[in-house]
Amino acid sequence: MKLHNQSLIYLTLAFFVIIGVWSFVFYIDLKDEIRDSIDDGLDNNRLLLLQQIEKDSSLLQQTEFGGNNFSVKQISRKNALAQKDVLKDTMMYRLNEDDLEPVRILHTSFRQQDKYYHLKIISSLVEEDDLIEDAFYNILLLFIVLVVSTFIINNFLLKRLWNPFYDLLEQISRYKLDKDTHAIKSKTNTKEFLALQEAANKLLLHSKETYRAQKEFTENAAHELQTPLAVMANRLELLLESENLNALESKQIAEILQTLNRLNHLNKALLLLAKIENKQYNEQEKINITKLIEEVLKDFEDFIDYKNLQIKRQYTQDITLNLDKHLAFVLCSNLIKNALFHSHENAEIIIKSNNNKLSICNTANAKALDGSTIFNRFTKGGNQTKSTGIGLAVAKAICDYYGLQLSYTYLAKENQHCFEIS
Amino acid sequence: MKILIIEDEKDLQNALAEHFRKEKFVIEVADNYMQAHEKIGVYDYDCILLDIMLPGGSGLELLKYLKSLGKSDNVIVISAKNSLEDKLEGLSLGADDYLTKPFHIAELNARVKAVLRRNTFDGKNTISVNNLSLNIDDRILLVNEKEVHLNRKEFDILSYFLANQKRLVTKSTLAEHVWGDHIDQADNFDFIYYQIKNLRKKLSKANARIAIEAHYGVGYKLLPE
Numbered sequence: 001m002k003l004h005n006q007s008l009i010y011l012t013l014a015f016f017v018i019i020g021v022w023s024f025v026f027y028i029d030l031k032d033e034i035r036d037s038i039d040d041g042l043d044n045n046r047l048l049l050l051q052q053i054e055k056d057s058s059l060l061q062q063t064e065f066g067g068n069n070f071s072v073k074q075i076s077r078k079n080a081l082a083q084k085d086v087l088k089d090t091m092m093y094r095l096n097e098d099d100l101e102p103v104r105i106l107h108t109s110f111r112q113q114d115k116y117y118h119l120k121i122i123s124s125l126v127e128e129d130d131l132i133e134d135a136f137y138n139i140l141l142l143f144i145v146l147v148v149s150t151f152i153i154n155n156f157l158l159k160r161l162w163n164p165f166y167d168l169l170e171q172i173s174r175y176k177l178d179k180d181t182h183a184i185k186s187k188t189n190t191k192e193f194l195a196l197q198e199a200a201n202k203l204l205l206h207s208k209e210t211y212r213a214q215k216e217f218t219e220n221a222a223h224e225l226q227t228p229l230a231v232m233a234n235r236l237e238l239l240l241e242s243e244n245l246n247a248l249e250s251k252q253i254a255e256i257l258q259t260l261n262r263l264n265h266l267n268k269a270l271l272l273l274a275k276i277e278n279k280q281y282n283e284q285e286k287i288n289i290t291k292l293i294e295e296v297l298k299d300f301e302d303f304i305d306y307k308n309l310q311i312k313r314q315y316t317q318d319i320t321l322n323l324d325k326h327l328a329f330v331l332c333s334n335l336i337k338n339a340l341f342h343s344h345e346n347a348e349i350i351i352k353s354n355n356n357k358l359s360i361c362n363t364a365n366a367k368a369l370d371g372s373t374i375f376n377r378f379t380k381g382g383n384q385t386k387s388t389g390i391g392l393a394v395a396k397a398i399c400d401y402y403g404l405q406l407s408y409t410y411l412a413k414e415n416q417h418c419f420e421i422s
Numbered sequence: 423m424k425i426l427i428i429e430d431e432k433d434l435q436n437a438l439a440e441h442f443r444k445e446k447f448v449i450e451v452a453d454n455y456m457q458a459h460e461k462i463g464v465y466d467y468d469c470i471l472l473d474i475m476l477p478g479g480s481g482l483e484l485l486k487y488l489k490s491l492g493k494s495d496n497v498i499v500i501s502a503k504n505s506l507e508d509k510l511e512g513l514s515l516g517a518d519d520y521l522t523k524p525f526h527i528a529e530l531n532a533r534v535k536a537v538l539r540r541n542t543f544d545g546k547n548t549i550s551v552n553n554l555s556l557n558i559d560d561r562i563l564l565v566n567e568k569e570v571h572l573n574r575k576e577f578d579i580l581s582y583f584l585a586n587q588k589r590l591v592t593k594s595t596l597a598e599h600v601w602g603d604h605i606d607q608a609d610n611f612d613f614i615y616y617q618i619k620n621l622r623k624k625l626s627k628a629n630a631r632i633a634i635e636a637h638y639g640v641g642y643k644l645l646p647e
Contacts, residue, residue, distance in 0.1 A: 227434065229524040234526075237527045238527065251638065302617065303613055
């Protein structure tokens with residue numbers, strides 16, 4: 001979920017709670033305040049009435065509310081003395097509303113010319129349900145306005161605020177340890193983003209250093225091994241020629257030599273990989289890949305005859321790529337060799353070129369290989385214990401170097417393993 | 423035939439010297455730049471094996487010096503550096519060949535023989551044994567003056583054997599020579615066996631007086647009959 005939406009959800013929840021609590025408190029406050037002022041008004045009314053009654057005793061005849069907002073009733077002295085000023089909420093029929101409506105009523109008593117009276121004064125109250133309803137709609141509107149404006153602010157303002165972050169993120173995700181040398185930089189003065197930028201740069205620098213050291217190690221190790229390997233192999237080759245060896249001994253030496261030979265190939269391939277990764281191949285020229293494939297096939301024609309392989313060519317176009325001649329050859333020959341050696345006898349190899357893609361497919365006994373690891377170094381097909389498992393890694397490295405796609409697909413129906421360059 | 427081995431790695435130097443002495447060559451060695459420089463200036467050699475990285479200087483400098491003396495055409499550079507630039511520079515300085523460490527002695531032997539042939543027989547690049555004559559440049563095999571057709575690999579195998587006569591050539595050496603670099607599959611040994619079987623058939627049919635002797639599990643040896 002996007003940060004915007006997530007913050008929107010949290011804010012919405014917070015708004016809901018805050019506005020809910022606030023409106024509850026506000027409502028109670030408001031009601032108290034209204035009641036207070038009504039009560040004050042009633043009290044004032046009482047004083048005014050008492051003054052009026054002094055002047056106009058006919059008012060004492062008002063025993064029902066009628067059109068006025070008070071009623072007077074004569075009561076006994078005892079009752080009058082017991083009657084304290086009481087303010088109450090009650091319901092009264094209202095003609096215009098044709099319903100019982102809440103009113104505030106003041107019960108009080110007074111003495112007039114030694115007679116005691118019970119005075120009731122009313123004032124209509126705010127209709128609570130209407131108030132709640134009105135308030136609810138207003139609060140709901142406020143809530144919606146808040147959420148919508150938060151959404152808008154999030155999407156336009158905050159997005160702009162977060163721009164440096166997205167910029168940094170984009171730069172980091174596009175960063176290639178082997179290619180990029182510059183530090184990442186975003187135009188921002190925000191402290192947090194500057195800190196992020198600094199931390200990212202520190203991390204990148206460290207990773208680059210590690211990457212370089214690792215590459216250097218591979219290269220140095222492979223390089224320094226060359227001479228000792230040469231000495232070992234040459235000594236063994238000399239030993240093999242000595243007259244005193246019996247058949248078993250020479251066979252054992254030959255086996256050691258074979259192992260040593262594999263080590264040599266491995267070493268050479270690692271060096272080649274290191275060199276590709278170090279970008280030591282800068283010469284580029286236009287290479288006709290389909291033509292080059294044909295040359296490689298010609299190199300292997302004896303082997304193809306020997307295994308009785310059928311090469312099916314389905315070329316619809318010449319594919320021309322810009323790359324180093326030597327690497328182009330290594331790429332083509334590694335792919336062809338891979339197809340040739342993993343085919344069983346009498347099998348078919350299909351080479352296709354169309355839509356700027358070149359694919360080489362071979363049928364083999366093996367089931368689908370793991371596409372995610374097949375291009376890793378030292379991944380071997382099941383029973384190929386004598387292969388170093390580095391040929392495809394080299395091919396992949398060459399493709400990566402020139403920004404080409406090398407992909408593996410398995411066609412279950414035809415039991416075909418396909419490698420495609422595009 | 424006199425060969426100078428310029429190589430600072432004593433072990434390798436000894437192995438190479440031992441090998442070429444068996445071939446009845448006269449061997450001289452140089453461990454460092456100064457020693458090599460001195461020997462080159464004073465003596466003539468039929469072939470010089472030159473390491474690029476030497477104590478005291480670069481083998482490429484020696485090659486320049488040799489070129490200035492007009493003696494650079496019989497140099498085989500042997501280097502741990504498998505870089506194309508070095509190779510091109512070496513060859514442009516007149517070196518005859520460039521071999522990357524590690525290499526097979528048989529391979530070096532074949533290259534040395536090739537250098538010697540080119541510089542000894544005025545460029546007539548032919549190996550002759552008994553009634554058999556192999557023209558390397560035109561890739562033609564003549565047995566009793568009659569041409570025997572060989573496919574590419576068979577020709578490569580035979581020429582390799584002829585350069586390494588009477589020596590045991592291991593299967594992996596042979597495979598690498600015939601297949602080039604980056605071969606790391608087991609399959610090709612069966613294929614080598616099959617090629618040699620065909621080659622033997624063709625040779626015996628033409629009554630060639632050589633034999634390819636199999637050493638089980640090891641390799642082959644070519645013997646003139």
